[in-house]
Amino acid sequence: MTGLHEFLAARYREARAREESKWTVRDCPFEWEWRLDQNGEYVQAGRVRIEVKAFVEQYGESAADPAVLADLDAKEALLALHVPDSWNGASSHVGCKECGQGYEVHDWGPKYPCRTVRLLGMPYADHHPDYRAEWRAEQDPS
Ligand SMILES: [Zn+2]
Incomplete structure (x- = not known):
């Protein structure tokens, strides 16, 4: 059974991956269009079909919000301590x-x-199916 620590670490990994997958196009010297077909997403430039990965590597740049990434850094740092x-x-x-810290073993x-x-888990309390009620902040640790 997954604990709250693992649950939060997974949510932060997902959020970071989502944010880091955002990108924008800079200085592309030709007209292009984002398209989707049964094989997935691609970029159409005139008659040329370009794989998204290659297009992003050549003309894309990150559109990740630095504040979102900094917020995740802080939460992950807190989680790494606790x-x-x-x-x-x-x-x-x-x-x-x-x-x-400061407790003796016999103090528990x-x-x-x-x-x-x-x-840290409260934002997921009513919004994630894997969040367990016993993790709520107002509950006494069990
Ligand atoms: Zn703690």
């Missing part, structure tokens, strides 16, 4: 490596997923 930790397997208690510390990771 990872499950079971004190090197010394305990069945799984806490958060970041939030558990907050259980994983911690509040930070739960809050």
